[in-house]
Amino acid sequence: MAEWFAYDFMQRALVAGVVAGLLCGLVSFFVVLKRLAFVGAGISHSALGGVAIGVLLGVNPILAATAFCTLVAWAIGLVSRKGELYEDTAIGIFFATAMAFGIALLSLAVGYYADLFSFLFGSILSVTQTDLILLVVTGVAVAAFLLLFFKELLFICFDAEAASAAGVPTGLLYYGLLTSLALTVVVTVKILGIVLASALLVMPAATGYELCKNFRGLLAVAAAHGIIAAAAGLWLSYRLNLPSGATIVLCAAALFFAAFVLSPHRRARRRTHLPSA
Amino acid sequence: MIVTLENVTVTLSGCRVLEEVNLDFREGIFTGIIGPNGAGKTTLLKVILGLVKPDCGKVTVFGAPPAGRGNKRHVIGYLPQRQQFDRRFPVSVLDAVMMGQVPCIGPLRFPTKWHREAARRSLDLVGLDGEIAHRQIGELSGGQQQLVFLARALCPHTRLLLLDEPTAGLDLVAQQRFYTLVRNLQQELKLTVILVTHDLGTVAAHADELVCLNRRVYAHGEPGRIMASPVLGRLFGNNLLTRKEEGASTANGRMVCV
Numbered sequence: 001m002a003e004w005f006a007y008d009f010m011q012r013a014l015v016a017g018v019v020a021g022l023l024c025g026l027v028s029f030f031v032v033l034k035r036l037a038f039v040g041a042g043i044s045h046s047a048l049g050g051v052a053i054g055v056l057l058g059v060n061p062i063l064a065a066t067a068f069c070t071l072v073a074w075a076i077g078l079v080s081r082k083g084e085l086y087e088d089t090a091i092g093i094f095f096a097t098a099m100a101f102g103i104a105l106l107s108l109a110v111g112y113y114a115d116l117f118s119f120l121f122g123s124i125l126s127v128t129q130t131d132l133i134l135l136v137v138t139g140v141a142v143a144a145f146l147l148l149f150f151k152e153l154l155f156i157c158f159d160a161e162a163a164s165a166a167g168v169p170t171g172l173l174y175y176g177l178l179t180s181l182a183l184t185v186v187v188t189v190k191i192l193g194i195v196l197a198s199a200l201l202v203m204p205a206a207t208g209y210e211l212c213k214n215f216r217g218l219l220a221v222a223a224a225h226g227i228i229a230a231a232a233g234l235w236l237s238y239r240l241n242l243p244s245g246a247t248i249v250l251c252a253a254a255l256f257f258a259a260f261v262l263s264p265h266r267r268a269r270r271r272t273h274l275p276s277a
Numbered sequence: 278m279i280v281t282l283e284n285v286t287v288t289l290s291g292c293r294v295l296e297e298v299n300l301d302f303r304e305g306i307f308t309g310i311i312g313p314n315g316a317g318k319t320t321l322l323k324v325i326l327g328l329v330k331p332d333c334g335k336v337t338v339f340g341a342p343p344a345g346r347g348n349k350r351h352v353i354g355y356l357p358q359r360q361q362f363d364r365r366f367p368v369s370v371l372d373a374v375m376m377g378q379v380p381c382i383g384p385l386r387f388p389t390k391w392h393r394e395a396a397r398r399s400l401d402l403v404g405l406d407g408e409i410a411h412r413q414i415g416e417l418s419g420g421q422q423q424l425v426f427l428a429r430a431l432c433p434h435t436r437l438l439l440l441d442e443p444t445a446g447l448d449l450v451a452q453q454r455f456y457t458l459v460r461n462l463q464q465e466l467k468l469t470v471i472l473v474t475h476d477l478g479t480v481a482a483h484a485d486e487l488v489c490l491n492r493r494v495y496a497h498g499e500p501g502r503i504m505a506s507p508v509l510g511r512l513f514g515n516n517l518l519t520r521k522e523e524g525a526s527t528a529n530g531r532m533v534c535v
Contacts, residue, residue: 033366148385155376158366161357162429165326165439166380167350213413215367265365 004238009125016127016135017230017248020191023139024200025226026146027184029219030177032205033157039076039178040201042091044185046072046098047194051119052105061119062134066186072098073178081171122193122245124234135187142180149173154215191230192245200226203252210256210263225255278337279304279437279469280325285334287320294320296492298334307463307470309480309500312490313513318473319358321490322439325471326355338437351380354430354438359423359445364415370425371410374399377429399428402462420451424458431462438463440472444479452476456483477509 004010031040050068054061072094079094080087106116118126127135146153155163156170164170181201188197208221233248240247260266280302287295294317302308310318323329324336327344336342339349354377368376374396375388381395382388400410403424409417414425423443430438440459444452460483463470474480481487481500489495489503489512496508503509 151376151379151382151388152384154368155379158368158373158376159357159360159362161328161360162355162376162426163379164328165350165353165355165357166377167348168379209365209367212367214369215372218367 004235009127010234010238012127012129012132013124013234013244014231016132016191017124017234018227019132019135019139020188021200021204021226021228021230022223023135023142023184023226024188025204025223026143026219027180028201028203028205028226029208029215029222030146030153030157031181031201032209033154033215034177036177036181037198037202038088038091039073040181040185041198042076042095043069043073043178043182044189044194044197044201045095046102047186047189047197048102048119049098049105050102050186051116051194052102052109055109056105061115062131062186062190065189066183068098069182069186070179073182074175077175077178081174118193119189120193120195121243122189122191122196124191124244124248127190131190135190138183138187142183145176145180149176153177192248196245196249199249199252200229203229203249203256207256207259210259210265213264221259225252229255278302279339280471281335281337282321282324283335285324285331285336287317287324287329287331289320289329293492295324295331298490298494300488300494300497302469302471304469305463305467306485307460307483308472308486308488309484310471310473310488310490311475311477311480311512314475316491316512318490319441322355322441322471322473325439326350326353351432352434352436354432354435356423356426356430356438356440356443358441359419359443362415365413366415368414369411370400370405370414370417371396373414373425374410374428377432381432381434395433396428398433399431400425402431402466403428403458420447420455423447423451423455427455427459431466435466436468438468438470440470442473442475444474444476452479456480459483477504 005014031037047065047069050065051061053068054064057064076090076094079085079090152163152168152173155168156173160170184201185197188200192200204222204225205218207225208218211221212218229252230248233251234244236242236251237244237247278301282298282300285295285298298321310321312318320329324331325338325343327348339352341347341349375392377399378388378392378396382392397410405421405424405428414422417425444455447455456479459470459472462468472480472484481504484500486498487500487503488497489508491512495512496503496506
């Protein structure tokens with residue numbers, strides 16, 4: 001067994017990274033196809049507000065962040081679906097407000113909150129058994145939702161109006177997707193941190209999008225990308241003594257840019273000199 | 278009657294879009310809905326689909342309300358107005374047609390070989406051969422994409438087909454071919470077709486009935502009678518260019534272009 005894998009905390013970190021990478025890969029499929037990348041970034045940043053509430057109330061910050069992020073996700077969905085605000089405007093307002101709320105609350109907390117830095121930038125090496133269980137349970141629940149409603153969600157991503165006309169409950173499923181996104185963000189925050197969590201919600205499927213013409217291939221590439229980025233990033237962070245969250249995101253970005261350069265879509269376009277779509 | 282609207286009034290964003298609309302659509306009849314922009318044609322289709330709730334009035338589709346319990350969405354095929362979509366969206370032609378099977382498959386169930394075969398049959402019906410089924414939807418021309426979306430609307434249970442400006446953006450040859458195909462499918466599959474269009478001449482040549490709509494129903498009847506009546510002038514103003522053209526026999530030899 002490799003030297004780095006001999007430590008208990010490294011084993012837990014690797015399992016957490018692989019499970020989170022796989023989960024993010026699956027969720028990113030719909031984030032990219034439904035164009036929810038900014039929603040993901042907004043939800044992950046608003047997690048700070050939830051963490052702050054947890055700290056102040058003496059509740060597990062992850063549980064508090066789960067409830068808070070889910071509420072923020074629903075609020076973004078509600079305001080944008082009602083057409084009262086553009087979606088990106090709603091996100092810009094909600095996530096800045098939630099972060100400001102978090103910073104203000106944390107300033108009220110007595111003393112220095114040592115874990116704040118780990119929430120902001122992630123600390124995969126400090127993942128506990130409880131964190132792992134929470135990650136696996138959340139992962140199974142989110143994956144089950146995505147699998148059971150896969151055909152409906154794909155229809156919504158492709159043509160929401162036709163899906164509605166066919167009797168697909170587009171509103172309910174949209175909120176289900178936002179909830180899945182919020183849950184995934186919260187369990188990923190421990191690994192990548194609030195600042196970087198949204199990266200793995202976009203890059204896996206964005207990589208698949210560059211390489212595949214069909215959603216089945218895209219889904220497979222997204223899942224593989226999430227796992228490879230997490231495992232490779234963790235190993236590199238150990239070897240080079242770099243922050244694990246940032247190294248995982250850099251690995252994910254490297255995979256994306258490699259796919260971008262090798263993209264058959266782009267190469268075909270270059271060959272036929274067609275303008276971009 | 279397949280679809281009945283009684284005194285249906287719809288207001289959207291404070292604007293009255295439909296006003297006391299009374300309409301019956303009979304089984305196996307091809308009806309064209311014509312009217313100027315903003316006449317409420319698309320809204321009428323959405324009311325029939327249950328996507329827009331009327332302020333007042335009663336709507337029944339196959340004897341049931343269009344939304345809620347007992348609705349018959351699974352027998353309604355719908356082709357929305359042509360929209361720009363991401364040409365790199367990662368679905369094949371067959372995958373796109375399979376989406377039309379979603380109401381037949383039902384929630385929490387997965388498509389089977391039977392559903393895939395049904396999707397292939399739908400593609401055959403619109404004249405797209407087997408080879409094209411595995412191409413990415415974005416690689417097809419606009420006319421072919423409309424045929425794919427028509428195939429998506431033709432799931433095996435489809436009895437009512439709603440088409441919203443299906444030939445917008447297509448060239449004249451593709452438009453004629455599309456209308457002929459819809460007419461043939463309607464007769465072959467005994468479908469009830471409701472088609473919204475601005476293309477008066479062509480729809481008059483293919484439809485059994487026309488409805489002139491501009492918030493209210495101005496006329497409903499055979500194309501020949503409607504095209505000869507002064508109601509079109511009231512609907513569209515008098516800036517109509519009329520010319521004789523063969524093939525528009527149901528319109529008494531008159532073809533009207535706006």
